[in-house]
Amino acid sequence: MSEAKRWLNQNVKLLRLAEAIEQYCKTNDFETQMSKGVDWYNIQASKAGIARSIVGARRCLNVIVRGRAEDFEVAVGTGEWGKNIFASAVTGALTFGVGFLTAGASAVAYKYFEDQLWDFIKSQISALKNSDSQPALLCPKCSKHVSLDFKLCPYCGFNLK
Numbered sequence: 001m002s003e004a005k006r007w008l009n010q011n012v013k014l015l016r017l018a019e020a021i022e023q024y025c026k027t028n029d030f031e032t033q034m035s036k037g038v039d040w041y042n043i044q045a046s047k048a049g050i051a052r053s054i055v056g057a058r059r060c061l062n063v064i065v066r067g068r069a070e071d072f073e074v075a076v077g078t079g080e081w082g083k084n085i086f087a088s089a090v091t092g093a094l095t096f097g098v099g100f101l102t103a104g105a106s107a108v109a110y111k112y113f114e115d116q117l118w119d120f121i122k123s124q125i126s127a128l129k130n131s132d133s134q135p136a137l138l139c140p141k142c143s144k145h146v147s148l149d150f151k152l153c154p155y156c157g158f159n160l161k
């Protein structure tokens, strides 16, 4: 139920990509929320009216943008609204809830939207190519890759500003 694609050497500002995806979901009448971690963005989109009443569950579309400007992965799958899929996971495989197809009509609607969303994501990545002019910096203290958005190193707490 989930699909992931990887892009290399596109130099894409991932925050802008994540925000564009969220906006696209909103434009298509989805309720959205975004969470953010050290090297990932998770956009959740839910058609509250359809999905919750029919399925009786808090299903949603889960979009993950993960990695660095030069090497990132986008995954689209279904998940549970409000549940941070990384909360219990160590940095590892992307895992999604399965069994969404039992939802009948709403699943078809989601699947249809997923295909549209992939087209949108691909066009956005082309549009955002070279949008992240500055590469991620290396923390001077612990030498890990750190996004320029961060004031403190998320690994060792070093003040980066």
Ligand SMILES: [Zn+2]
Pocket (backbone or CB within 6 Å): 139, 140, 141, 142, 143, 144, 153, 154, 155, 156, 157, 158
């Ligand atoms: Zn550090």
